Each structure stands twice: as structure tokens, then as C-alpha cells.
Amino acid sequence: TGAWLTGYFAKHGVTLLSGESLNGFEGKTVLRNIQTKSGNRVAAGMAVVACGAEPNLELVRNTPLSGPHGSPVTEYLETEEKGIYAVGDLAFYPDRLMGGVRRQTHWENAREQGLVAGANITGKKRIRYEQIPYFWTEMFDLKLDFVGDFSLQPTRVDLRGTHAKKKFVARYYQGDRLRALLLCDASPKEVEGAKTELRTALGK
16 A cells, blocks of 8 residues: 555655655755755755654643653543643553554544543543544545554555555554554545444454
8 A cells, every 4th residue: 555655646746755864955045956865866946844743842841741752641631730631742641442652643633632631621520531543634636544553564454445446445464463444535434434343353
């Protein structure tokens, strides 16, 4: 699927250079080339530099709420300071379904966590945050939904559907364990079905 996406980008005039790192720009007053650390030179008239994002911890720096990867929270999204909650890009939470701890930077995750934290703040009902990691994106005419944990290199990928028709589901395995699903052109019902399938595979 990765190779197909690379080719799909190329058909739309976008060349992906995997495994490359930026070394510098060439041109005195006008950009002429972009140089990579491997020595490649790419002709360019404009460059857009995307450097990623880090959580803004200024509000909680030098307090128990601050951590190197975000603000650590419990499964209830509560920080070490009782009554103070963190959600969204800031929250570094225990993933009770996939294992480990994670921080997600997608508005849909922030919305879901906000609902859980809000319920816990009111005190009416104590709810654990137990959502399958999920985000979606649109590229050209493709709608892609990512369900599960894509942080590990899969040992096996099963494809149902076809790349040519731009309608497929790719299942990513670690050994015999299903860890993630990538859906292309899926309906909301199909996405929810993928989440349920992964929960079942995880025994949750």
C-alpha cells in the first residue's frame, strides 16, 4: 500500500523521497535547488518546511503536570493534581486497548477525550478513556481512515479490495495479532466496523 501511495502521489506530480534528510538550500536571492544529506539535488522555486509539532507545555512547566512527551494522565484523563484534567494534544495517556502510553494529535481524539473528561469533571459518572487510536485524512481524491497502532513495522499485511479501484482495507499484523487497519473510501459504518473488529481481535 505504501508503494502504491508513492506511485499515486507521483501521478499527481508529487515525488516522495523516503529516507532523505534536508541538508540545505541553494540560491542567493532566489531558491534554485534543495539539497539532501545523501547528495541529491532537487530543482525548486519554492520550499515549504514542515517541522512537526510539540505540545505547548508553558502553562504547566515546572509543575507535576509536565512531562517530556506531554502531560501524564490516568485512564480517567486526570493529572497527578486531583481535579485537573488534560485532553487532546497535551494528554499523554495510558492506552488500555493497544498497550503502552501515547499522545494523539488529531481533533477527533481531542473531542472524544473532552467528552470523557467532561463527564468525569461533573462527578456524575466516572468513565475510563478506552478508544481505539484513530485518525483520517484526505489526499487528492482519496479518503483514508487509520484505525489502530501503526507505530510498529508489521510482519504481515493482508489486502482486501484493490488499489486500482481505490476501495480497499489493509490489515496490519504483528505475528498473528491484528494491530491496525487502513481503509480507503470507507463509509462511517465500515470505519466503525473496523474499530469493532480490532477490539475483538484484542480481546477488549
